[in-house]
Amino acid sequence: MSDALTTEIRVAELPSPALGEWGWRDLVTLCKPRVVLVMLVCALVGMALAQPVLPSPAVVLYGLAGIGLTACGAAAFNHVVDRRLDAMMLRTSRRPLAARRMPGSIALAWATLLSLAGLALLVWQVNALTAWLTLGSLIGYALVYTAFLKHATPQNIVIGGVAGAAPPLLGWTAVTGQVGPEPLLLVLIIFAWTPPHFWALALHKRDEYARAGVPMLPVTHGEAFTRLQVWLYGWLTVAVTLLPFAIGMSGALYLVGVMALNMRFMVWNYRVWRGQDPKAPLAAFWFSIRYILGLFGVLLLDHYAQAWSLWMAPGIQ
Numbered sequence: 001m002s003d004a005l006t007t008e009i010r011v012a013e014l015p016s017p018a019l020g021e022w023g024w025r026d027l028v029t030l031c032k033p034r035v036v037l038v039m040l041v042c043a044l045v046g047m048a049l050a051q052p053v054l055p056s057p058a059v060v061l062y063g064l065a066g067i068g069l070t071a072c073g074a075a076a077f078n079h080v081v082d083r084r085l086d087a088m089m090l091r092t093s094r095r096p097l098a099a100r101r102m103p104g105s106i107a108l109a110w111a112t113l114l115s116l117a118g119l120a121l122l123v124w125q126v127n128a129l130t131a132w133l134t135l136g137s138l139i140g141y142a143l144v145y146t147a148f149l150k151h152a153t154p155q156n157i158v159i160g161g162v163a164g165a166a167p168p169l170l171g172w173t174a175v176t177g178q179v180g181p182e183p184l185l186l187v188l189i190i191f192a193w194t195p196p197h198f199w200a201l202a203l204h205k206r207d208e209y210a211r212a213g214v215p216m217l218p219v220t221h222g223e224a225f226t227r228l229q230v231w232l233y234g235w236l237t238v239a240v241t242l243l244p245f246a247i248g249m250s251g252a253l254y255l256v257g258v259m260a261l262n263m264r265f266m267v268w269n270y271r272v273w274r275g276q277d278p279k280a281p282l283a284a285f286w287f288s289i290r291y292i293l294g295l296f297g298v299l300l301l302d303h304y305a306q307a308w309s310l311w312m313a314p315g316i317q
């Protein structure tokens, strides 16, 4: 019997409620709410950076609701597509579909409803460009990454990372109706950050991915190679995080803040690379989330600090 099958049977043997015994909490779980929340922070910062003055409350409200609902829909589609795979891995086996609490048809209807509501809100209250780009992220994550790339190549999360990296661009276009170099730079930061973020977790969960037959990098290329990639992509992340200062988009406050974050980020990535502390990959994964939140927080602080000093400058009111 294959290892993957053994795992599936072991999970299936866990006591689980009968199909149909799902509740509203399961509908929330399908949305991956914590991931979506961090994405919304990134989208909000994209909105704020798009202009020196505060964005209109209506754009912020409708924009975040539209992007958030669609991202929730994308996450719910991911649960539907991945339900058999999720059942094979301990980390994901308690999810509503994997644990067979909820019928797939309900989750599919929920995913469709959320996505349509989000996209409709963007078309109706924000702008068509933001709706199209958000639809692109939805397809990129729910279909291209989940249904295809995840099973096809260890570069799955690098390519799929483009979809997850989109929120600051979506926030920016919600306010301006245009794509620009600045929001693309913010996308590049999340894009470069995704491999250290995910491969740190994949190192910790290597055996689960191997048993489930998912070609994640530590499974296909080994742990030492993946640890090196975390270190190298860490440096790439550091390099691209300096670009907002280099092109004059952000100021000294950002530079100081991001240097402090980068130092801690690289300490964790170094520990992952050296491979001597078995707890380092999981700790590095959790730090990566604080890092990306901190980075977008510092971008926001710096932006309003700059805007404030402009307003305060004599002769400019």
Ligand code: HEM
Binding pocket: 034, 035, 038, 039, 042, 091, 157, 160, 161, 162, 164, 165, 190, 194, 197, 198, 201, 289, 292
């Ligand atoms: C393709 C790109 C990405 C991949 C493959 C990925 C992968 C993962 C995985 C496997 C988890 C663990 C989830 C769990 O245990 O339920 C996770 C957690 C998380 N990710 Fe990512 N991620 C990606 C992009 C992002 C982005 C763009 C953000 C935010 C900007 C993000 C924020 C988070 C957060 C906040 C968590 C913690 C969730 C929790 O506390 O349950 N991720 N990520």
Ligand SMILES: CC(C)=CCC/C(C)=C/CC/C(C)=C/COP(=O)(O)OP(=O)(O)O
Binding pocket: 032, 035, 036, 039, 067, 070, 071, 072, 074, 075, 078, 082, 092, 134, 135, 137, 138, 141, 146, 163, 164, 166, 167
């Ligand atoms: C419209 C828009 C902005 C869409 C964004 C879509 C979105 C919610 C991306 C989340 C990224 C993520 C958690 C990937 C992990 O997927 P995984 O399936 O490899 O992880 P899992 O094993 O925990 O399910």
